[in-house]
Amino acid sequence: MNDPSARILVFAKAPIAGQAKTRLIPALGAARAAALHERLVRHTLATVCAADYPMELWCSPDTRHSFFSAARVSWPLSLHNQSGGDLGARMAQAFDDALTRAQYVILTGTDCPSMTTRDLQQAITALADGADAVVGPARDGGYWLIGLRRAQPRLFEGMAWGRATVLADTLARLREMNQHWCLLPERTDIDRPEDLAALPPQLIATP
Numbered sequence: 404m405n406d407p408s409a410r411i412l413v414f415a416k417a418p419i420a421g422q423a424k425t426r427l428i429p430a431l432g433a434a435r436a437a438a439l440h441e442r443l444v445r446h447t448l449a450t451v452c453a454a455d456y457p458m459e460l461w462c463s464p465d466t467r468h469s470f471f472s473a474a475r476v477s478w479p480l481s482l483h484n485q486s487g488g489d490l491g492a493r494m495a496q497a498f499d500d501a502l503t504r505a506q507y508v509i510l511t512g513t514d515c516p517s518m519t520t521r522d523l524q525q526a527i528t529a530l531a532d533g534a535d536a537v538v539g540p541a542r543d544g545g546y547w548l549i550g551l552r553r554a555q556p557r558l559f560e561g562m563a564w565g566r567a568t569v570l571a572d573t574l575a576r577l578r579e580m581n582q583h584w585c586l587l588p589e590r591t592d593i594d595r596p597e598d599l600a601a602l603p604p605q606l607i608a609t610p
Contacts, residue, residue: 404455404456405454405524405594406527408506409456409457409505409508409530409531410457410458410459410501410505410507410508410509411451411456411457411458411459411523411551411597412458412461412483412501412509412510413444413447413451413459413460413461414461414463414485414493414497415444415447415450415459415461415462415512415513416463417462417463417464417468417587418438418440418441418444418470419437419468419471420434420436420437421437422437423437423440423441424436424440424594426594427593427595427599429596437599438608439567439606439608441470442606442608443513443514443593443606444470444474445474445587446603447511447515447518447521448460448478450518451511452480453520454520454523454524454525456523458480458481459481459501460475460480460481460483461483461485461497462485465484466482466483466484467548474551474599483500490559490564491561494559495556497510498551499554500566502551502553507527507530509526509527509549509550510550511523511539511547511548512592513562514547514592514593515539515547515591515592515593516602516606517590517591517594517601517603518539518547518548518590520589522588523548526550526585526587527550529550530550530551530552534583534585535552535553535555535577535584536549536555536558536577536582536583536585537585537586537587538550538584538585538587539587539590540587540589541590541591542589542590542592543594543595543598544565544566544567544569544571545564545566545569546569546573547590547592548587549573549578550571555580555582558576558577564580569577
């Protein structure tokens with residue numbers, strides 16, 4: 404295994420129709436959107452597993468869904484409940500928790516199928532080399548990954564999640580805090596109907 408002082412957290416919702424990938428429901432319908440979400444989660448877990456760092460799956464609404472139990476059997480990971488209010492509060496709590504077990508923590512979602520093991524290794528290397536934070540910019544103005552070497556709750560408070568200002572606001576806060584950060588390659592999140600064109604062929608459902 405690579406550096407055990409590093410840890411990768413994956414935030415994921417259970418693939419429940421009507422609750423997963425809701426912004427894709429107008430294009431795909433609730434069932435197909437949830438099925439795509441499940442494929443994206445599996446793809447992300449396989450990518451993170453290949454990077455060979457300790458992996459944690461942070462589950463919403465909780466760890467009891469059968470999909471998460473199956474994931475624990477399929478991949479070497481531990482299951483954790485997301486807790487807190489909005490996405491920012493849940494991310495801050497996950498960092499607080501994981502940084503008690505690791506020196507460097509990377510957090511990613513499951514919306515970026517073009518993320519590679521090289522991206523993950525680059526992120527951890529940047530933190531190990533002294534960066535306070537590492538961020539993976541998304542083309543929609545958000546980010547698909549964030550990594551920290553110490554808890555930074557300011558980065559997650561009062562953020563307009565889901566809007567095109569998230570990345571810019573995050574970098575502005577890092578600048579105000581005199582933090583040194585590293586940016587990864589810009590990639591596409593699969594969130595909206597127009598993003599479906601960027602979906603890798605292996606993740607497109609077979610009729």
